[in-house]
Structure formats: structure tokens, C-alpha cells
Amino acid sequence: DQQVKQNSPSLSVQEGRISILNCDYTNSMFDYFLWYKKYPAEGPTFLISISSIKDKNEDGRFTVFLNKSAKHLSLHIVPSQPGDSAVYFCAASVGSSNTGKLIFGQGTTLQVKP
């Protein structure tokens, strides 16, 4: 039972354009969502997060949108840069459980072409 799904294994965009990465979840108890970025042979690094009380959070070129009714979140990268090429994981947690347990999606590989 995959509670967090990233249905697009890969995405290719041109430098300067917008990258949109999508994530769906099934557990309505999730109340905190995160995006991580991972380069080959490195660990995931935290990118941006959003609480379920918000529908948008922005940090520089990165914006995360949350649609609770659709159980869907997306990460927008504008403008995309070649250095953004990496695997992006979305993750979710039940913050009120106070365990710090994150459920990860299977990742989307983003390639930004110069």
C-alpha cells in the first residue's frame, strides 16, 4: 500500500522553463509534506515543506502547492537550471504522531537541458 505516489518517473525540461513535479497521497491523516532533492551517490537534501494548514509555500525559485481535497501536491521550479537535474522525492508525515516518520514517494528524475 503505497501511500505516497509520484507517477512520473522522469521529466525533461528546457533551461529557463518551469518544472512541475507532482505527488499524490492517500492517507488523509498526513498533515506535513516535504520535497527532497537527491544527486547520485549522495543522500537526499531537504528542499521545501508545507503544512496542511497552507496551500502554498514559496522559497526562491521553488514553490510547493497543496490541494488537500485532491490529496495532491506539486513542486514548481521557476526558472529551471541545469543544476536542478536530480531525483526529487516527495514525503509526507502525520505530524501529530510526533514520531518524525516520513513516507516517501518513489521519486521523479528531473533533467534540465541547457
Place this chain on the structure above:
Amino acid sequence: DTAVSQTPKYLVTQMGNDKSIKCEQNLGHDTMYWYKQDSKKFLKIMFSYNNKELIINETVPNRFSPKSPDKAHLNLHINSLELGDSAVYFCASSRIRGNEQFFGPGTRLTVL
């Protein structure tokens, strides 16, 4: 000045052997985690310790035993290694059960 470090980075061993992976964090965090990334690239939590106390123990075989000598260290010991244990293992840490977790570089375990 690495925040979360793991040793070794690569580990190749035979079935049936016992091996350990070490993890250390210098971020002053209270909570540490072990994740397994399998061949399908799923990242799944295995264990979590908060101030040396086990707080998450997913359905992991008893052959896997975490050990936390202090809150800056969380080691993973694996007995009687099996082919299916081949994966990349990531250690992570966070503030007290905080959601933003900082990951180590991973240990690629190959069981032959």
C-alpha cells in the same frame, strides 16, 4: 565538518556474514533514523531513535539491530546477511522528532 556521516560508503560481503554500518551526526539533533532504499528506489524507514530510545521500529527482520551509544551515533548491525539485504542504507537525523531530516551520503551494501 560533515553534518551526517556514514561508514563505510561501500560494503561488499558474502551471504551469512555479519556486518555493521556506522552513523554519526554533529548537528546536535536528538533523533536519528535508518532508511533503506531498495532496487526500486523506494526510501523506507527502518528505525528511529530519540535520545537513545527506540521510537520507530518498522517491520524489519530481527537480523537488523540498531545500536545508539549516544544521541550523536546510531549504528546498524546486520546478522546473517541475505541477498535481499542488498540496498543503499541511509542514516538521517532531525531535531526532536522534527520533520526536516538531514541525510547521510548512504552506504551501498552488496551481498553476494
